Amino acid sequence: MELPELGARSYYSGWVGRAVAKRAGRFYYVSHPALQSVEVYRASTRQASIRRAQRAGSYERIPGLQVVEEVGRGRRVRWTESDGRLREGHANELTAAQRMRMFVRGEDGLEPAMVWLTETGMPMAYRSWTKTFERASDRCAAAGVRLYATPKMLRHSVAWFIYRQPGGRIALGLQYGHVGRTLAAAYGGRTKQDMLKVLDFERQLALADTLAEASDRLADGEGVSGPAAERYIDAAHEFDARYAGGFATRAQLRALMNNPRLQVYEDPDALLTCNHDPYKALCDPQRGRSTALRTPSFDRCHAACANISRTDTHIERAHQEVERLRGEIADGLNPAPLAKRLNQRVETLETIIHQHQNTRRIPRQAQP
Known part of the structure; x- marks a missing residue:
């Protein structure tokens, strides 16, 4: 429905529906080689997993199955x-x-x-990409x-690549439509000044992504x-009330970064969220007396820090x-x-799991 058809163009545009986009429906742009790779996947690995699922009768057992009959003009979908x-x-x-x-x-x-799809031929949940x-x-x-990556970390790599293609500056501005063209250029740049702008903007986006994920976890x-x-719950609710459902402007992202109630940071290695209050932070010997560590x-x-919170996701x-x-212990090696x-x-x-x-x-609104 939303994947462009492969043709002879250099770039193709598609649309991500509002119900599955992070803030609102938006256009996305994909290069010919990238779309070609998707088509190869569809004809090979994907098709093989579908055949396995069909032989096992997996699809017929899905409750509430819906069969698409037509995708008409204006992306109107009819299904049975x-x-x-x-x-x-x-x-x-x-x-x-x-x-x-x-x-x-x-x-x-x-x-x-x-x-x-998964290897068993079943649709892949979007949250599975993190896994x-x-x-x-x-x-x-x-x-x-020594390599660690998350889906969010690919943002700058994609920008750098788009910026260096024919017409890439315009495509980059459209792809990251909530930022100005100057910042978009910086996003695809490599100079020290460019990278400082990128790093500031990345910190703002990372904070917004963490708060959006916190809101999603509570809603689930x-x-x-x-x-x-x-503080974790209050920050997620405040972010959701102010920013959910639309694009955040550069001014809003700066305000977000400067709001002391919304300083929420993920640490995957420590299996926790830091709700950063500099006056309680045991990682800072100055305890907020210096402005150097924001x-x-x-x-x-530190395990005893008063800024720590954990969700069911961390415990999983x-x-x-x-x-x-x-x-690893059992192998005796x-x-x-x-x-x-x-x-x-x-x-x-x-001990962490037990606690x-x-x-x-x-939160009250998430209780059944």
Whole structure:
């Protein structure tokens, strides 16, 4: 529905529906080689996973399955419900959950309407991309390669590439439509001055992304624990009330960065969120008496800090880390000092999990 058809152009434009975009529906731009790669995936890896699912009868067992009959002008979609009723709606209003139940008729039977599939042929949830990057990063670490990446970290790489293509300056300004053309140029630049602008803007975007993710977690009914749990919840609610549903301007992003109530930072390695109050930050020996440290120092993160909060997402990751460490301990290949440290890490994580389970609270509006 929203993937452009491959032709002979250098760039293609598509549209991301409002119901699945972070703030509002928007255009996106993709190069010919990139779209060509997607088509290769559709004809090879994707098709193989679909055949496996069809042979296993997986699609017929999906509850509430919807079969797309037509995508008409203006992105109007007509589909048949599992009870045979014919429905119609705009692609802008199709939620992520609904899209995962939508199928089209292929040569050999039903196929998912969504492009990206798991190895079993099932539609891939958008949140799974973070897990995909985490697993790839874990494989790099296991191979001794010091490389860690998340989907959000690709933003600058994409900008740098777009900027250097024919007509790239205009495409970049459109792709990052909520920033000015000068800042867009800086986003694709490499000079020291350019990079300073980029880093400032990246910090603002990272903060906005973290708060948006916090709002999503609370909306999904996740529990929160830790001494700063109340501040985490309040920050997510304030961000949602002020910024949800539209683009943030540069002035709004600067105001966001300067709002002391909204200083929320993720630390994936420590499995926590820092709700940064410089006067309580144990990572800062000056405790707010100096203006030099405006953000937390994660390499000096202290378990007793009053700025810590944790959500169910962090605890899920903690469980996964415990299982991984136990497997490493069980293989018996580590020297005794390293095995001891691994056991200590498991004990620490189990304490964190236990404390969260005993003290977690769910915001009122998320409770059933």
